[in-house]
Amino acid sequence: MNPAYKRLTIAGLFLLIALVVVEMFAYDVIKISWVSFMEIQPAFQPMYHPLPVPTDAIPVEGVAFSxxxxxxxxxxxxxxxxxxxxxxxxxxxxxxxxxxxxxxxxxxxxxxxxxxxxxxxxxxxxxxxxxxxxxxxxxxxxxxxxxxxxxxxxxxxxxxxxxxxxx
Ligand code: HEC
Missing domain, CATH: 1.10.760.10 (Cytochrome c-like domain)
Incomplete structure (x- = not known):
């Protein structure tokens, strides 16, 4: 085999392996708990019951109502x-x-x-x-x-x- 082709094949193989490894992370085959995913943290949806006012918060619209x-x-x-x-x-x-x-x-x-x-x-x-x-x-x-x-x-x-x- 032409040595140039041989090198190309080996390089291609390495690239493929690297890709597979990256995809394993991307599709959670290998799971790492990253710092945070914004979409899975507790959230208050629009039109749901309002967030309770945190203690010591300063209301910007005047008196807070509770x-x-x-x-x-x-x-x-x-x-x-x-x-x-x-x-x-x-x-x-x-x-x-x-x-x-x-x-x-x-x-x-x-x-x-x-x-x-x-x-x-x-x-x-x-x-x-x-x-x-x-x-x-x-x-x-x-x-x-x-x-x-x-x-x-x-x-x-x-x-x-x-x-x-x-x-
Ligand atoms: C998505 C539909 C919807 C919207 C928008 C809506 N309401 Fe209502 N509202 C209702 C329903 C349904 C009830 C009946 C609740 C029940 O059976 O107790 C109600 C009940 C009420 C009541 C009586 C509450 C009680 O004691 O039962 C008041 C007052 C009221 N609405 C005012 C308003 C005002 C003012 C707005 C606009 C700022 C508004 N609503 C917007 C659906 C709606």
Whole structure:
């Protein structure tokens, strides 16, 4: 055999072996626990229950709200600006389920196992503003998603003020 071919074959063989070894790592035939894989660490998915506030954390949106501290009073007065904002945010975030008039007849309502609440009817009047605020923030497990990541604290109060005007 031509010596050049012989060398080429040997080099090729070495390359092949190197490739096989690399692939063994790539396909976890040989497992090494690398420092971390971002995708398999514990994570809080969007619209899941909000992350608990770490102790000593400083809230950037003003007072942090926690059910342990009781239901907060509504700090935002229901003026023209607040209601207008609340209306817009309601159209964006709530209408799909609760419907434009808040009657629980949004476009996807009929597809849901748990029917969205009629926001114009009796029980809503017995929930305080702070209660509605918490429903928007934390959702209702298995029924309504937490919207704390979609709406800032101020925006949530605006929506609360708007929901109050639905009769
Ligand atoms: C994915 C659909 C969905 C979206 C979006 C949604 N909701 Fe709901 N909501 C529901 C369902 C379903 C219920 C009924 C929960 C139950 O049966 O207790 C509910 C219940 C409620 C209740 C009553 C909670 C209670 O005490 O039972 C309020 C208040 C409310 N929603 C407000 C809102 C507001 C305000 C928004 C927008 C910021 C919103 N929801 C967005 C599905 C939704």
């Amino acid at each position: 059910l342990d501290l009781g239901v907060p009073p509504n700090p935002i007065s229901a003026d023209q600006t607040s209601l207008q904002r609340g209306n817009e945010l309601f159209q964006i975030n709530c209408v799909v389920c609760h419907g434009t008039g808040g009657r629980g007849d949004g476009p996807i309502a009929s597809k849901l196992l748990n029917k969205p609440f009629d926001l114009t009817s009796f029980p809503i009047h017995s929930i305080t503003d702070g209660g509605i605020f918490f429903v928007i923030s934390t959702g209702v497990p298995g029924k309504m998603p937490a919207l704390n990541e979609n709406l800032t604290v101020r925006e949530r109060w605006d929506v609360v003020n708007y929901v109050r005007t639905l009769k």
